[in-house]
Amino acid sequence: MLESLRAYPRALWMMALxxxxxxxxxxxxxxxxTAYIxxxxxxxxxxxxxxxxxxxxxxxxxxxxxWLFDRWSGRKTLVLSITxxxxxxxxxxxxxxxxxYVGLLIVLGFCQGTFWPIQRALSTVIWPSGGRRAINMIYVANNLGVAVGAATGGVLASHSFSMAFYGNALSYLLFLAIFMSNVSESHVQTAKSTKPGSASPSGAAPKVKRETWVALWLLTIGLGLMVVTYSQWQTxxxxxxQSTGISLSSYSVLWTVNGLVIVLLQPLLSWCIRTYSWSLQTQILIAAGLFALAMTTVMFWPSYAGFVIGMVILTMGEMLAWPGVPALAAEMAVPGREGMFQGIVTSGQSAGRMVGPLFGAFLFEAASAQGMIGFMIVLCVVAAVxxxxxxxxxxKKSFSVPRNFDV
Incomplete structure (x- = not known):
């Protein structure tokens, strides 16, 4: 266990921090x-x-x-967007x-949307041989922060909402201090140049095959459908x-369960992946099945125990899907297009978060809770397909090599 952790590059550890x-x-x-609005x-x-x-x-x-990660500079884009x-x-x-507030929140959404795919792309560039481990490390690091922040954010806001805004700004300042002192532009460029299939000195980049774009968008749409399903648990x-007589405070505890499962079951899922040699495709197929099982559980077992078990199942699916699809995109990515591939996959998650709450609310009101849950199960099946x-x-070869590409 310790030996495997030592294999992670120092720059990746600092980036995860x-x-x-x-x-x-x-x-x-x-x-x-919502409360602030x-x-x-x-x-x-x-x-x-x-x-x-x-x-x-x-x-x-x-x-x-x-796009900016590939065409300009991932590091500079990240620094500017965070600033x-x-x-x-x-x-x-x-x-x-x-x-x-509305105007600033909309611009903030663009800035945050800009640096999220860059974080994933940088992890794969810094540690090209890491594969799914590099992206999974960023996923676990992000969830660790979410667990701590969600628990303390309410305390800050209870004193003043301004404190929550300033706290977020301070966290970004600390991010910049750690990131800029440990990940340099030359570091990233060196890592890129040593990746197999890197662009030739003449600058000619491999051309992405049409079939690869189709495969990437199928993964992205599938991920988006799963996010639509996941967003129902948040809305x-x-x-x-509450319609089953369970209090809102008890519902909030479900998200504590979510955080605990992510932390406690990560070693178990890692062991399953190693022991049974799950491919990334197997991993995300199991995730889609777990999402469907979680929704089925709460449909036929509408008690608090059922919701807790459903949340545990859902979280296990999340742990497989959220890092799994980006890792697949990283494997498929053409050298010099790592950022674009991660940007497309991340846009699928954003689209799911964008339409999921409104779509779910419409189904809930038009077809009842059971109808909404049933439709979400169908979406999980479509995602699995x-x-x-x-x-x-x-x-296996997702790009073609131009004539002046030195092999």
Whole structure:
């Protein structure tokens, strides 16, 4: 165990630490966004509309971040977007105005959407031989930060919402200090140049095959469908839980279970992957099955025990899917297009977060909780089909080599 941990490069450890710190700060705010909007006297519908706009710009940021990683500089893009986000948060904490807050929140969504895919892409570039382990490390680091931040964010906000904004800004400042002192531009460029299949000195990059694009979008859409299902646990499921006579405070405990499962069962899932030699495709297929099983559990067992078991199952699926699909995208990525591949995959997650709450609420009201859950099970099955067939379009060699490409 210790030997395997020593194989991780120091730069990746430092990057994971910075991701944990930034996630702590981000988690000060995201659970409280709706509550803060309500302090302006706005309705839940208004809050939902604002969040929809934020997720839309986040999606655009995912694509922009991936493109800039490949075409300009991943490190510089990350530093600029984090700096811009930090300044926006300081402005949010200083001036209280609803129109200003909405405008800043939308721009903040773009900035955050820009640096999230870059974090994943950098992990694969810093440790090319790490494969799924590099991306999984960033995933675990992010969830560790979420667990700590969600637990302390409410305490800050209880004193003042401005404290939560300033806390998030401080976390980004610490992120920059750690990241810039441990990951240099030359470090990244050296890592890129040593990747197998790197672009030739003349600058000619391998051309992505059409089949690879199809495979990548099948993975992205499948991931988006799973995020739509997952988002119901953050939104409509709270109404379903309360309709069974369970208190809202008991529902909140489910997310404590989520964090504990991620921390405690990570070694077990890693052991399963090693022992049974699960491929990444097998990993995400199992994840889709676990998501469907979790929804089936709460459909036929609408008690608190059923919701707890459902959350445990869902979290195990999350632990396989969230790092699994980006890891597959990293394997498929053409040298010099790592950022774009991660940006596209991340945009699938943003799209799921954008449409999931509104779509789920519509189904909940139009077809009841049972109908909504049943439809989510269908989405999981569709996602599994996409995960099953994506490699029928892709190929082991996902790019063609131009004539002036030195092999």
């Amino acid at each position: 910075s991701v944990t710190i930034s996630a702590i700060g981000e988690s000060f705010l995201w659970p409280l966004t 309500e302090t302006f006297g706005k309705t839940l519908t208004a809050a939902g509309t604002v969040l929809l706009c934020q997720y839309a710009t986040m999606l655009l940021g995912n694509l922009a971040g991936g 811009a986000a930090m300044l926006i948060l300081l402005a949010m904490g200083t001036w209280r105005s609803f129109p200003l 409509t499921m709270s109404m379903y839980v 996409f995960f099953l067939i994506y490699n029928k379009f892709g190929s």
